Amino acid sequence: MDSKYCSSCGSQIKKEAEICPECGVRQKPAKKEKSSGLAVFLSLVMPGLGQIYNGQILKGFGVFLSEAFLLAFVLLLLFGGANATAFLIIILLISIYLYSLYDAHSIARKINLS
Template identity: 40%
Template structure:
């Protein structure tokens, strides 16, 4: 059983950590890499749009995947 609240909080603290908690290591590393690239894009201003979107998407995805894992 995965705690969906914990998965969301872990992704809140560090993007991709909730996916790793859910057992999706590749997806979590992908989120971490994408978040790092998005952070670097802040120097060209586009990162101010992509970074919050990616951060929120990571939290929602971690929560939904944990819920789905618990239903199985």
Template identity: 40%
Template sequence: MNGSGQKGPDEKYCSECGAIIKARAEICPKCGVRQASPFGSLGAVAPNGKSKLAAILFALFLGGFGIHKFYLGRSGAGILYLLFCWTFIPALLGFIDAILLLIMSDDDFNRKYGGV
């Protein structure tokens, strides 16, 4: 808790009272309410603002064009996906990427794609 009234990258708002608490806190120290993500593990947001759910949806629906790669900061791979999109191989790879993102832990997602 930074004391400035603004939420830091490792903080979130309590779902009940709105107090700024640590992002990994399970219980709000101010009101005592247990915190839960509305999307479960899919609601993970990396410190740079990248959403795991958005990445999964991009990979599922626009994976053939590599949009999820551009979103996650992997522009080189995104360009390769665009160059070969006519072969439908990137669409298959995008589906596989979506599954891999779905089973990836929040910590691994933050470690791999959370760099600011």
């Protein structure tokens, strides 16, 4: 189908129309939908990548850098023999990772609903 409805008057207009011929109101450009499944998959591959896909670039880099920093810290603790402290940091790593998955999914859904 190559028609849509005017966002102002509800008249049926061509899909490519930028201005409604009936009421003269400029139409909003069609938004690009985000796949929540792809957002989750990207966050599975690399934490923060799902946020970047959703357009939250700073949040995505923040998640990625915090995961990278904490992982390096855990490795240093494990090589230093501080296993109990490393275990607590690993729990934090897993929590941030799971948050990244949940956030990527929920933000993609919010983008599609708005």
